[in-house]
Amino acid sequence: MKLKFSKPKTLNDPLEFNPLIKNLSDPDFYKYSRNNGRIQKSEAQKLYDDVLKPRINKYGVLSLSTNEKSYSMWNFYSNGHRGMLLEFNNDFLEKASFKIVSGKTPMEVDYTNDISIEAKKLKEMKYNDEELVKILFRKKYKVWEAEKEYRVISEIDSDSENDFALLDYDPSMLRSVIFGANMEPSLKKKTMDYLKSYNVKLCQSFILKDLISDNPSDFIEYLDLTEEKNRPILDSIADLPSEVFISNNQFLSEPIFKNSKS
Incomplete structure (x- = not known):
């Protein structure tokens, strides 16, 4: 990398x-x-x-x-949430x-x-x-x-x-990778495949549409995809379209799928 x-x-x-x-x-x-x-x-x-x-x-x-x-930096420096955020140790x-x-x-x-x-x-x-x-x-x-x-x-x-x-640089320098809300699913899958042998936490960003706040940072939230409750998202990450992640606040606490086992 x-x-x-x-x-x-x-x-x-x-x-x-x-x-x-x-x-x-x-x-x-x-x-x-x-x-x-x-x-x-x-x-x-x-x-x-x-x-x-x-x-x-x-x-x-x-x-x-x-x-x-930072809402503005995600837009400016990751091409409108199409990139990813790298967190280093x-x-x-x-x-x-x-x-x-x-x-x-x-x-x-x-x-x-x-x-x-x-x-x-x-x-x-x-x-x-x-x-x-x-x-x-x-x-x-x-x-x-x-x-x-x-x-x-x-x-x-x-x-x-x-x-x-x-x-x-060595990927072992990384603590986590946060996928942008608009990132292409195929790029997420490619990144996951590359990092699977490293101890790097994978997260997905959400842009919340149903939030009322004067603080732009409140509109961005992250889900830790390595947590068991978020496993359905991780397993389907290469198929989920970006509009899933520009959505409502409920997805941060409730399953995205009607049947979380499917």
């Missing part, structure tokens, strides 16, 4: 990894110019393109979260075969409204890679705070034309 590490340039926030480069001594530092009819980059943009961008794009970002019931990075530069535990994102670096220090290469990881890879603007993100940073092939790297 593989994990996707994205290059910084591909992440969805245009402000991310695009810090304010501070230079208070030069009033023209941020200004563009025109030369023989062609637009010339500002000094700030040149510094970013020539010095900063090559350094940060040699790393890949694996994004994790402690907010497993707390010590999963100790078994990692890829090169990690952010430590042996996931790095908690610091949500702030000040992401900046000094032009002089950047130009003189006084930021080492560890500092850049802390400044740029650890920080996001507060507008993303609800995601409760943690990150793993790994070295990847910066010369690759791909916008991401797929790095191998």
Whole structure:
């Protein structure tokens, strides 16, 4: 199995990894110019393109979260519940075969409204890679705070034309897999077959239609398919259409089938 590490340039926030480069001594530092009819980059943009961008794009970002019931993240990051959620063991990075530069535990994102670096220090290469990881890879603007993100940073092939790297990982790192409500039954079956020799809990997500709440997370619930009472769902998972899992609250406590033995 593989994990996707994205290059910084591909992440969805245009402000991310695009810090304010501070230079208070030069009033023209941020200004563009025109030369023989062609637009010339500002000094700030040149510094970013020539010095900063090559350094940060040699790393890949694996994004994790402690907010497993986020309605918006299930929609954004699993293609409208068509994917799955992977829950890792707390010590999963100790078994990692890829090169990690952010430590042996996931790095908690610091949500702030000040992401900046000094032009002089950047130009003189006084930021080492560890500092850049802390400044740029650890920080996001507060507008993303609800995601409760943690990150793993790994070295990847910066010369690759791909916008991401797929790095191998051992399925024993997993604690559970939660199938999206819209996930294709055939993909669930394929995943189950692959993981059957591993001690990984399998769960099915439900989106509840008959719930009244102001909290979007309340609309997502999970059933542990390894529990005996949910065995009929597990046995039929490759045949059940997605509309079964976008349904009513009663299925969390009552059998889906009229006769649970059938």
